[in-house]
Amino acid sequence: MFSTELYIQRRNELKKNIHTGIALFLGNTDTPMNYPGNTYHFRQDSSFLYFFGLDLPGLAAAIDFESGQEIIFGNDVDIDDIIWMGPQESIRNEASKVGIGETMPYNSLNDFISKALQQKRMLHFLPPYRGENKITLNQLTGIPVAELKSKASVELIKAVVKLRSIKDKYEIAEIESFMDVAYLMHTTAMKMAKPGVYEREIAGAIEGIALAHGGVVSFPVILSKRGETLHNHNHGNLLKHGDLVLIDAGAESPLHYATDHTRVAPVGGKFSQQQKGIYEIVLKANMDAIKAIRPGIPYKTIHLLAAKVIADGLKDLGIMKGNMEEAVAMGAHAMFFPHGLGHMMGLDVHDMEDLGENYVGYGDGLSRSDQFGTAYLRLARELQPGFVLTVEPGIYFIPELIHQWKDEGKFKDFINYEKAIEYIGFGGVRIEDDVLVTDDGYKVFGKPIPKTIAEVEELMNL
Ligand code: GLY
Ligand code: MN
Ligand code: MN
Numbered sequence: 001m002f003s004t005e006l007y008i009q010r011r012n013e014l015k016k017n018i019h020t021g022i023a024l025f026l027g028n029t030d031t032p033m034n035y036p037g038n039t040y041h042f043r044q045d046s047s048f049l050y051f052f053g054l055d056l057p058g059l060a061a062a063i064d065f066e067s068g069q070e071i072i073f074g075n076d077v078d079i080d081d082i083i084w085m086g087p088q089e090s091i092r093n094e095a096s097k098v099g100i101g102e103t104m105p106y107n108s109l110n111d112f113i114s115k116a117l118q119q120k121r122m123l124h125f126l127p128p129y130r131g132e133n134k135i136t137l138n139q140l141t142g143i144p145v146a147e148l149k150s151k152a153s154v155e156l157i158k159a160v161v162k163l164r165s166i167k168d169k170y171e172i173a174e175i176e177s178f179m180d181v182a183y184l185m186h187t188t189a190m191k192m193a194k195p196g197v198y199e200r201e202i203a204g205a206i207e208g209i210a211l212a213h214g215g216v217v218s219f220p221v222i223l224s225k226r227g228e229t230l231h232n233h234n235h236g237n238l239l240k241h242g243d244l245v246l247i248d249a250g251a252e253s254p255l256h257y258a259t260d261h262t263r264v265a266p267v268g269g270k271f272s273q274q275q276k277g278i279y280e281i282v283l284k285a286n287m288d289a290i291k292a293i294r295p296g297i298p299y300k301t302i303h304l305l306a307a308k309v310i311a312d313g314l315k316d317l318g319i320m321k322g323n324m325e326e327a328v329a330m331g332a333h334a335m336f337f338p339h340g341l342g343h344m345m346g347l348d349v350h351d352m353e354d355l356g357e358n359y360v361g362y363g364d365g366l367s368r369s370d371q372f373g374t375a376y377l378r379l380a381r382e383l384q385p386g387f388v389l390t391v392e393p394g395i396y397f398i399p400e401l402i403h404q405w406k407d408e409g410k411f412k413d414f415i416n417y418e419k420a421i422e423y424i425g426f427g428g429v430r431i432e433d434d435v436l437v438t439d440d441g442y443k444v445f446g447k448p449i450p451k452t453i454a455e456v457e458e459l460m461n462l
Helices: 004-017 046-052 079-085 091-097 108-118 131-141 154-165 169-177 179-192 199-212 273-291 299-316 324-330 357-361 399-408 417-422 453-460
Strands: 022-026 032-035 060-064 070-073 102-104 123-125 222-224 244-249 261-266 388-391 394-396 428-430 433-437 442-444
Touching (some): 004 154, 022 046, 022 131, 046 060, 070 108, 108 123, 108 131, 123 131, 154 357, 169 179, 179 244, 179 261, 179 453, 199 244, 244 428, 261 428, 261 453, 273 299, 273 388, 273 433, 273 442, 273 453, 299 324, 299 388, 399 417
Parallel strands (some): 022 123, 070 102
Antiparallel strands (some): 022 060, 222 244, 388 433, 394 428
8 A cells, every 4th residue: 555645645636626526436346256255356446546545345435525524435344254354454444544534334325325415416426347336336326327337427537537647656666666577477478488388378377477476467468379369368379389479468566556568479489580570660660659758749649650660661571552651641551550559557457448548548629530440549648747658569460351351452552462461370469568758758667578589589598
């Protein structure tokens, strides 16, 4: 947990942004996996963690923006709980750690919210994403489950996004503190990527590293020689000499701040000439994009810069053709780079995605492209010091997409389909780093994970 003062300060900042009504924050509950007593690993809600710090199931919190009152709702454990779970601190003690003096049993929430609604007080809540909390919110407010998202408070969403988007020095230190674990996960994966090894052996080993260091993975490990599938969670393939294995993995620190990196390893330890050609393009896109990061530049500009590097590189290889400025403007590059350059990262690996991607990544006055590829850009707005984001360009050869566009005759002035078809079976290359926007530029988090061809090959052949 951070200091008591930090949580008080964060709530005070929220109060400076909202002046009327009551905000209700529902923490997460223990959620059954296959029967009630066998629960998923508990993960607290990130906005609850940000303002209230308490990493325990079954809590809620309220802030009255008019009176300043702050309450934690939760139940003290009884002897039965102690027998199974061991001794637990009282809710009063827990609440005091984050500077809140008033606590109430969880079932008082009903009366508290009913009274507020009778008094016609504005009730602010964030969009719920878990079934349990949707039901609770429905029972407390009477709002149908299907309408909860649209009835969430835009004022609260915007205020929370504004605060959580700028990481303070404590959050930055927490993110940095787990980068050695990210380094170990990725270097272990690269060293393990040898012929005769199953993908699942590597995936299991690196998830184990996150656990062994007091964290968890920040999202299910993406690891496959079929790297063209962007979020490939199937780890059943046996690696053979000459395969290219894509590893997109991160860890979550004890305070739940994420890391998120992607590296690509040639099975057997040497990239082929064809693999080198594609890899070098993605590497240039990654490094040029990182170098362009500074306050004031829209991230969409950097996304398009990376897209242009990719298109130019593919043209040099004969896979694309024609005028690459036009190709990128029209979205032809998205055949090979069909996702955004990156996203905010913090308490969530895709930070605050539950609050709405457009609030987080676009903001007022900036609308999302509806063009295939660029439409998936999660972060487009002007960068500010304190933003933490990922830079993750990639090139993929997706057989179904290549065939579909070819059959449609799509972008035939920009794509050399005969050449693209030669790359079917190649897989994909993505190179991802985590970056802090500083006052005058950027800082890449962590000890550099081998990234150039020479660095990757050296590590794999140690
Ligand atoms: N880990 C998924 C992503 O890179 O966004
Ligand atoms: Mn990733
Ligand atoms: Mn990412």
